[in-house]
Amino acid sequence: MDPFTKIPFNLPETVGLEFDYMREATERRHISGDGYFTRLCHAWLEKELGVHKALLTTSCTAALEMIGILLDIRPGDEVILPSFTFVSVANAFILRGAKPVFVDIRPNTLNIDDELIEGHITKRTKAIVAVHYAGVACEMDRLLVIGNKHGIPVIEDNAHGLFGNYHGRPLGSFGSFATQSFHETKNFTCGEGGALIINDPKCVDRAEILWEKGTNRRKFFAGVTEKYTWVDVGSSFLPSELLAAFLFAQLSSRDRIQALRKAVWEYYFSELTARAARFKIDLPHVPAGCDSAYHLFFIILPAQEIRDQLIDWLRSVQIGSAFHYPPLHLSPMGRSFGYKEGDCPMTERVSVRLLRLPFYNSLSRTDQDRIISAICGFCETSQSQKMIRSKTEARISNLTP
Numbered sequence: 001m002d003p004f005t006k007i008p009f010n011l012p013e014t015v016g017l018e019f020d021y022m023r024e025a026t027e028r029r030h031i032s033g034d035g036y037f038t039r040l041c042h043a044w045l046e047k048e049l050g051v052h053k054a055l056l057t058t059s060c061t062a063a064l065e066m067i068g069i070l071l072d073i074r075p076g077d078e079v080i081l082p083s084f085t086f087v088s089v090a091n092a093f094i095l096r097g098a099k100p101v102f103v104d105i106r107p108n109t110l111n112i113d114d115e116l117i118e119g120h121i122t123k124r125t126k127a128i129v130a131v132h133y134a135g136v137a138c139e140m141d142r143l144l145v146i147g148n149k150h151g152i153p154v155i156e157d158n159a160h161g162l163f164g165n166y167h168g169r170p171l172g173s174f175g176s177f178a179t180q181s182f183h184e185t186k187n188f189t190c191g192e193g194g195a196l197i198i199n200d201p202k203c204v205d206r207a208e209i210l211w212e213k214g215t216n217r218r219k220f221f222a223g224v225t226e227k228y229t230w231v232d233v234g235s236s237f238l239p240s241e242l243l244a245a246f247l248f249a250q251l252s253s254r255d256r257i258q259a260l261r262k263a264v265w266e267y268y269f270s271e272l273t274a275r276a277a278r279f280k281i282d283l284p285h286v287p288a289g290c291d292s293a294y295h296l297f298f299i300i301l302p303a304q305e306i307r308d309q310l311i312d313w314l315r316s317v318q319i320g321s322a323f324h325y326p327p328l329h330l331s332p333m334g335r336s337f338g339y340k341e342g343d344c345p346m347t348e349r350v351s352v353r354l355l356r357l358p359f360y361n362s363l364s365r366t367d368q369d370r371i372i373s374a375i376c377g378f379c380e381t382s383q384s385q386k387m388i389r390s391k392t393e394a395r396i397s398n399l400t401p
Contacts (some may be wrong), residue, residue, distance in 0.1 A: 007367050009320030011360040012184040012191070015253040021245035033238035034218070037245040044251050045195060048163075049170045051178070053198040055211050056244055057237045060159045060181035060194035064092035066210055066237060067155055067177045067196070070203050071127055073098045080120055081129040082112040083329040083344040084351060089129055089157055090328055098126065099337060102329040104344040108285040110354075111138040113346070114146070121150055128154050132161035132171050135293025136286050140166050140174045153177070158197070162187060163258055164293030171293070176200045182247055187261055187295055188254075190247035193239050210234040260361040261294035267365060268297045268357065271372050279379040297357050298324065299375070304352035311355065313378040319371055322356045 025037055038056055045054035057063045073079070075097030081089050083102035090100040101120050106113045110133045117128060128147055130138040138156075147154040154174065158164075159181035161171040172178035177200070182193035198207055208218050214234025219225045250257065269283060276283050282300035286292050301307040307323070314321045327347045329339035341348065357371060 006318045007320060007358050007363075007371065008360070009322050009356070009358050010185050011362065012189055013361050015249055015256065017249040017252070018246045021249050022242050025241040025245040028241075031241045033240055033244075034212075035241040035244070037241050037248050038238070040248050041195075041244050041251060044248070045180075045197070048254070049172050049197065051173050051197050051199055052201050053204045053207070055196045055198070055207060055237075056239050056247070057194040057196055057211075058239050059088075059192055060157070060179045060183070061088040061092065062235075062237045063179040063194045063196035064088055064157070065095065065235075066207065067127075067179070068092045068096045068098075069210055069233060070177070070207060071153065073126055076124060077126040078122060078124045079127045079129060080112075080117060080125060082131055082347070083327045083334070083339075084110060084133070084325050084347045085129075085131045085157065085328065086159070086325060087328065087331075087333075089131060090333075093127070094333075099124075100328070100334075101125070102327075102334065102339060102344055104346045105133075105350070107346055107350070109133065109136050109138070109287065110350060111136070112143075114139045114142040117143070117146055118150075121146075121152070125150070125152055128152055129157055130154060130175065131157040131159075132164060132293075134284060134298065135160045135162075135164045135171075135295035136284070137161070137164060137166035137171055137290045144174060153200075155179075156197075159183075159186065159194075160295040161293045163254065165291035167289045172197050173199065176203075182250075187257055187293065188247065188250040190239070190243040190250070193243050193247060196237075206232065211237045257361060258294065261359075264359060264361075264363050264368065265292065265294040265297055267368055268372070271368070272299065272375075275372075275376055275379075279376070281379075296359050298354050299357065300350060301353045301355060307353050307355050310375065310378050314371075314374055317374050319374055320358055323351075324354050324356055325351060327351050 041056055042054045073093050073096035077098040078101045079093040079098050080101045082105055084105045103116050103120055104113050130143050143154050153176040156172055156175040156178035158172040158178045162180055164171040178197035180195040182190045184191050198204055209232045213236055214230055214232045216225055216231050220228035280302045311321055328334045329343050
């Protein structure tokens with residue numbers, strides 16, 4: 001293989017039946033939302049996750065926005081969430097007038113630190129959002145205890161975690177609501193798409209109304225009501241049948257896709273473990289009782305300067321890579337709510353040092369070896385070794401992780 005052939009950071013792939021199903025959807029003469037393939041996806045997700053109701057949405061963002069409406073979030077309310085997450089988690093509730101209450105992350109899983117949550121709860125708190133980073137579960141037992149104690153619903157942002165497990169139970173099946181993403185970077189994709197998971201039966205009827213632009217359309221076509229009319233707020237949250245058809249082909253290949261991603265994840269982990277200590281690199285941690293969804297693989301370098309130079313190094317040898325979330329509390333929007341440096345110290349330390357490696361279903365062992373060799377080659381340069389030593393000594397002297 002040409003050593004300078006581009007290895008992309010992400011490569012969305014088909015499994016074989018996507019276009020057959022899209023053609024079938026067209027032949028059924030129904031390519032707008034809520035048709036045959038949409039219902040297949042709903043039933044499949046409900047069965048496989050063991051949840052009460054699933055509704056496909058145009059994105060994970062749309063599903064989060066539906067939750068904001070279902071929880072009747074209003075100006076002055078507060079929603080607890082990690083600062084280390086995607087902007088949609090905050091925006092969904094800010095759009096309703098709420099204040100985001102940012103909580104720091106655990107140093108091992110990079111998930112919200114459950115030990116810090118109760119200190120942020122006030123009489124205005126209306127929800128706690130658990131983001132399963134990289135497809136590894138938050139401490140859901142502890143989060144549910146906190147939620148139940150204070151009468152606050154727990155929401156799972158499961159954009160990374162479809163088919164991950166926590167003590168044998170699927171992620172997305174714990175909270176009052178959960179969201180899924182089917183963006184092109186996710187394990188299962190239709191380009192752009194998502195799903196709202198509803199575990200509270202009392203919310204199903206209203207969710208279906210919001211999903212259908214605030215109308216009772218579903219009940220009307222089911223013969224439950226005589227009139228088709230506007231009954232609540234809502235929007236056009238449902239995706240087209242063509243996207244649902246593409247997605248159903250992907251979901252139907254669950255075992256194949258997950259096996260491929262598990263193999264990529266485990267090879268990275270096994271090959272880098274022996275080198276990680278030498279180069280002061282931290283690797284992902286999967287706690288006992290958790291099964292990863294194998295969504296992504298990251299490494300954490302000793303310092304931001306080293307991380308940024310490694311990105312440039314990899315780019316120079318045609319290997320894609322990416323950092324992840326800049327802290328939301330330090331963004332211009334976050335600062336507008338009064339947040340400042342030091343409010344989420346672990347998030348601030350980790351986010352500038354984290355590097356995501358190429359990860360997709362067809363990533364070959366040969367290409368993984370090339371990626372690993374490039375990382376090690378960079379770390380072995382004299383300049384990198386000097387930086388690693390100086391940054392490590394500084395961390396030890398300052399007692400920072």
